[in-house]
Amino acid sequence: MTRRLFFVVGLWLVLIPIAHSQTFMTTQQVIKQIHNQSLQRLMPLFVAARVDYPPERITFLASKDSNRLELWADDGSGYRFVHHYLILHASGEAGPKLREGDRQVPEGIYRLTHLNPNSAFHLSIRIDYPNSFDRERAAEEGRHRPGSNIFIHGKADSVGCLAMGDQVIEDLFVLVERVGLENSQIMIAPHDPRIRPLLPSAKHLPEWTKILYHQLEQGFSQFQYQ
Template sequence: MPLFVAAKVDYPPQKITLLASKRSRRLELWADSGEGYKYIHTYWIRHASGTAGPKLREGDLQVPEGIYEIEGLNPNSKFHLSMKLNYPNSFDLAMAKKEQRHQPGSNIFIHGKTSSVGCLAMGDQAIEDLFVLVERIGPGNSQVVIAPHDPRLLPLFPVPDHLPEWTAELYQQIQQQFEQFK
């Protein structure tokens, strides 16, 4: 709550957005109480596996990139607490279908502890803060945007020989989301 008081944002807010940068391992919390989004705090991501680029298949150890919602909360997680993302979302499923990939992956979480394979491990204190906040506002009032790096600092450009052709479209969507938060 002190972070919200300092930012002059009601607690709990109406909705939140979490901006995650895989390269810098930072997760920014932005909140809106009906007067527009305001920056609240930056959390360090303790571990995130994979490299730049979207998740393509189950078991590729890759943290996905895209625009997601929190679809569920697990207070009994083996990773202290966890929040399930709606990966694969409709974009991920459409690209998998287009490329005839049948197992794009599943069970992507933001969770506690300090290790993970394909998820964002936040440490226990950070996940407690985020979990309680999402529980109070409702998972449907949250958005999570995951990027390879912060596109407000350096534009997103897919490396042509490394990433699928559609990554340019995905990165444009991610860039537009991040640019709303300055």
């Protein structure tokens, strides 16, 4: 039942309805709700890829230009490609994230650090931007607010994050929870460096982008289709 507060304003009795406070759920409560349906979608992908489920570790490869997120998994016998997902929205353009509010999706190699079962975007998985590389470059350049709170999340809109839609984020949420955050990472590049080299030709990009792109080229090169 909706509660009400009563205020006397002059000679009038004013009723103000107060909505019930939001119910917060734990990660395990959410997993219990969505696990079975997500598993029905995940298992055929792992069977087709010939990877045991759950795997020992996973890596996501994100390419900005194609709005593509690849899932690679290793069950102890080496990484295999499992599936690719469409990124429904990712703001910004080619180039690393530099500051709060620049609307850029970061570029780099990141750990996944937190599962958020109470996200405003249905569910979300936090990316550890800024990582040590990002913080060091920001300190060198005197940038005090490089940004934060970058997520893979549900829904179809985003500013600086990767919006995957609600059903996909449920599957990724279940997968990362099962594998473990410590065994999960994401690499984000302006385009797939396995297709063409990452050349920071834009004049506005900092000089250290060459180092970052070399790291990404080495990282992506570990994941080759069989």
